[in-house]
Amino acid sequence: MLDKDGAAVQALDLHAKRAPFGRRVETHCARIVLGVLGIAALVATPAHAHDGTGLAGGFIAGLLHPLEGLDHLLAMVSVGLWGAFLGRPLLYALPMLFPAAMAVGGAIGMAGIGLPPVELGIAVSVITLGLMILFAVRAPVVVACVIVGVFALFHGYAHGAELPSAADPVGYSAGFVLCTGFLHLVGIGLGMLRATSAGTIALRAAGGLIALTGGWFLAAAVTP
């Protein structure tokens, strides 16, 4: 379970063995994170993924936007989760890369430059990231960065084209990016469950479910 790349998880595991209180705290944190994610997943519906016509354009609208679409929500949590599987430096490199690549995608979307069908790209991102977690794929740093960066472009493109310039784009952007970062942190928090073998199994099963959900998105995207 432990290797050089999984230094963060190793540290966590050692910490848990030496400090039972710390372990209890981590368990409580993981429960809280699971609860928040569960509520977010319950309120999210793929059919209403980003109600594009209803963007009021403020901070709160931006903050809520990623939570309203299961596709983006799963992809962003998966980035954090996969980062937890990959360990340092990707544990924090992926969540840092994603917003930057997303901003580039957003600019491409705003400029109206064409990309392959965005909904296909987003669905494939959910499938791929889910599979990476399911099989606990230990991709090299560059490969992982390229995968996440390309998928972030699609997510950013979708939102860039929908970014409201009429109301408060600064507040909207800030809310949107902060929520994205929060979802990555949720994924990293869930990744703490790797400290136990049962937790690892649960996470990998969750990866399988995420990939299946991505397959559903893909089917919905290709079905006329």
Place this chain on the structure above:
Amino acid sequence: MNGGLVPLFMLSATLGLMLSFAPNRLTTLGLLGFAAAALLALLVPLGLSPTVIFVGLWASVIAIAALVYLPAARWSAAIIPLCIYAGFCMGAYATLSNNWPGLALGLLPALLGFPAKWLICNKFDIVIKVVASWMIAIASLSMFVSLMPTPGYKPDHME
């Protein structure tokens, strides 16, 4: 394009986070240069167009946040000019909105640099780097949207 005080807070906070990597003497000098340049730009209007000011402000946020990842965040040759440039952007933005109290408030988040030094001392500098990446993303999106307005109300990509 609006945002009220948010752009000022963002620029100021990002500058504070960047300065947290610098030695204490440079941090103080940078903050003083930042505040002095902001006041100067407020007192002596530069007559720049709003678009130039917005783009300059967001570009300074991106440049300052990017510096967090580089060793140059500890070099006076990089820090001091960037602080002065950021101060001019702050002052110009405040002049544009004719907001003196806003400028005074907007300078305060730069003091975040001092508590952020505690994070660095305790090897939690990654927190600052993650926040810097968010700042880059927000600033990039805001800059692009001010340059390339979008309808914003098109049907969603899944509709």
